[in-house]
Amino acid sequence: MNAPERFFLPDIQATPDRRLVAIDRVGVKSIRHPVTLARLDGSTAPSVATFDMYVGLAHDQKGTHMSRFLELLQHHAQRPLDAGGIRALMDAMLQRLEARTGHIEARFPYFISKAAPVSKVQSLLDYDVTLQAQMNAQSRYRYTMKVVTAVTSLCPCSKEISAYGAHNQRSHITIEAELVPGASMGIEGLVAIAEAQASCEVYGLLKRPDEKYVTERAYDNPKFVEDLVRDIALALNQDIRIAAYTVESENFESIHNHSAYALIQRDKRIPE
Amino acid sequence: MNAPERFFLPDIQATPDRRLVAIDRVGVKSIRHPVTLARLDGSTAPSVATFDMYVGLAHDQKGTHMSRFLELLQHHAQRPLDAGGIRALMDAMLQRLEARTGHIEARFPYFISKAAPVSKVQSLLDYDVTLQAQMNAQSRYRYTMKVVTAVTSLCPCSKEISAYGAHNQRSHITIEAELVPGASMGIEGLVAIAEAQASCEVYGLLKRPDEKYVTERAYDNPKFVEDLVRDIALALNQDIRIAAYTVESENFESIHNHSAYALIQRDKRIPE
């Protein structure tokens, strides 16, 4: 469809480039598009994603064709946005843009229905998810899933030194994981690892008996920012589906106007 | 359902307050929740909204019940989020929270499929929408719809004084409108008014003949930020569905690192 117009309008991007500088990434950034997400149970859930889509450009090519990224996004938006969907989008992008390397990133909110710990009332909790795929010059494909989980952290030092009480706060635990080939893991899998190691999970809807439970649970389970990332790293180390990971915790300290922060990064394929 | 727990756990919020200071708004802020939007054509579209929900609290009441806002949001999330849906949520909120005044705000991205001007290829464009409802102490209900439309603006001064070319940029036109009772207008209605008065519309996907068209269209149709808000104000003045409005334009100037901005506000029910 694009071809006939070339007879009438010059296609500058298709001309050769004499500067001989290859471009690592070129494409479109921050496009919002509705998406369908695949749930673990086989159902689907709608969301809205923000996409970045880039390809590598050889040193002798003048430019890429920006409109093709949009066409690709439209054609693939019907398909669930999971590991398989991102891979199909990558393959189509490399073919359509005649490129060897590529980079795709999709950021979106994801919702999980959670039961309150005592009353068991259900409510949704939101998680920020980033799916990222890269094809490098050696044709190595790398797919990572990043999930931000809000949790409660309660300070062990504050608990230990105080006659009563302990400062606690909302924390953001971010796990970015690359799976081993053939392994399967949903967003819920990373969320479960983060929530299991927090001082306490957070919830959308809590009744009073639930509020009593989460208050006491956090107090019984104090964790420094260092403990959060270490305990999650231990869990990620033991999960054989995960080949490499980064775990971060940012604690929005209730006694300061800044955050406490920790990060552990590990590639299990590299001997320590 | 909430009642039995009161026998065991004290309900502090239900005790009287002696400070005798009424609270204008109290409730929950920045809750993300999936929503279903009603399209003009009768179809529905999913999106993700961020909600604020507040009620007024009388001077002798100690506190509100935060968990009830979440229950309300969950029960109403199935219903399309339009003028009727927001009104039903308001009525339920005032009843459940035993309040006379209330404030609801929902912010979400909305997508419209547009045809490119020449090639007619379809693509989605995203718009930021805010629905806001208020019930005041005189039982007056006020519902407004606010839509941010991205457009192209081209500077008439730059065109006039330059031998060739003219600076242009992306602009955000924000229209907030309150309808007359009984009138009906979709998000598409406000978008159409904004796009019709811009130097040119913007699109997700443009082929080369489209790019030629939008370039020349903007050059043929230069507008200052003052022109944008005035021309839209004239259109809003003539639309009998609209009782009151605010129109803003923020032009992200391509020759500066700041914006040019203009605003017109009018309530047609108040004689000028």
Place this chain on the structure above:
Amino acid sequence: MNAPERFFLPDIQATPDRRLVAIDRVGVKSIRHPVTLARLDGSTAPSVATFDMYVGLAHDQKGTHMSRFLELLQHHAQRPLDAGGIRALMDAMLQRLEARTGHIEARFPYFISKAAPVSKVQSLLDYDVTLQAQMNAQSRYRYTMKVVTAVTSLCPCSKEISAYGAHNQRSHITIEAELVPGASMGIEGLVAIAEAQASCEVYGLLKRPDEKYVTERAYDNPKFVEDLVRDIALALNQDIRIAAYTVESENFESIHNHSAYALIQRDKRIPE
């Protein structure tokens, strides 16, 4: 210097406008500029502010002169940005732009040196401040100072119903105040009112004895979001320097992924 160019380049903005629609605000938005702030003790402190500057435009005027706002900002940037500095900028803006109405807003971080409660070690804490000035069509000048103070809030319900502990979190208290004519009040004045009513103040630097103190202080002093705004409203009611105010509290709940929020607004000049 600006005059001679008019002989050569047309000044489109100076031509009459036939649409006969007045513009409430037109000007420049989001300009960052270094500023000098006046401290209570007579010293000055540098910061970086983001400015919006607008004037009203009569129905028969085609446009404003954007470059003049920048000239004004530059000429006035040497002078301390306080009530007097903003007023001088407003007067100069109305004269230079030949306008009757105007709106100026400056947003900047402000730092106060605080002593930790026990160790007395000094550290800086940051506050977001917005100064806003408006001259309306009746030549009424209105100047407001808005300060966001981060504090600790501790939930009374959580404390009451739990065997031990209590959820607490960082909260943002926002006070916007209009002073009575002739009254004088620094940013420190609004900060002091907010901090005095919180469950506890927050600090940049705390040693262990300080951490013990703030933990116990917050536990001894639980406050709902409703209590925070009411107690601050009582303090603002009693301060004769303040003519009108809005107080908000947003509590970034440590047990949820959303905020609890409350707002009280009062103009003391209007009988209740």
Place this chain on the structure above:
Amino acid sequence: MNAPERFFLPDIQATPDRRLVAIDRVGVKSIRHPVTLARLDGSTAPSVATFDMYVGLAHDQKGTHMSRFLELLQHHAQRPLDAGGIRALMDAMLQRLEARTGHIEARFPYFISKAAPVSKVQSLLDYDVTLQAQMNAQSRYRYTMKVVTAVTSLCPCSKEISAYGAHNQRSHITIEAELVPGASMGIEGLVAIAEAQASCEVYGLLKRPDEKYVTERAYDNPKFVEDLVRDIALALNQDIRIAAYTVESENFESIHNHSAYALIQRDKRIPE
């Protein structure tokens, strides 16, 4: 000063850790602090920076001491924040925290006074700067300076295919550079490289003859996002002070609601 308190309050962070997981980064994040910046001409300029400060933690150490980061920041805030100032802060941090590896990041706005191209009127333009320092486990110190420069980009395709006009927009060019040991380069150096390769520079204050100049200059100098990063890469390749760099351009397209983007990354020390 910190020592005596240890006799009375337990220091949990100083106890050994049995999980045997090293932490790559632990410390404080998003602390705002006033800073003094060194200008090329030997003068200084105040700004406000947001700091992240982290150290590595050995596998057998329980935790770091968060308050020490704040003490370090306070003690070093008097000194100009440049390559030497950041290095001194790193050395002090590693010593005070008894750590081998560390990471410091400071983000702040920087202002440069620019003369308009024709009228020569002076005005300030703001640039977002990030200084980053890392000491790794092999005691290799790496210091990078990142500067975001706003410029005008004008589309060659739009110009070529249109009878008149060409779409243009504000673009953000981001250069992150690591210098060769001993080399010296100010923020102005990276800004100059970015501005020289843009379709046109942007300015705070432009008079009409300047606006004519920048309009025509951009039209005479069209650049794709690919051209911007390639032309800047060529300049960075030739600058012997620069050992490694990343250059990005994000063009906030005036005809779309998304960005065009390109990135080139090169380490000159690695043979291609």
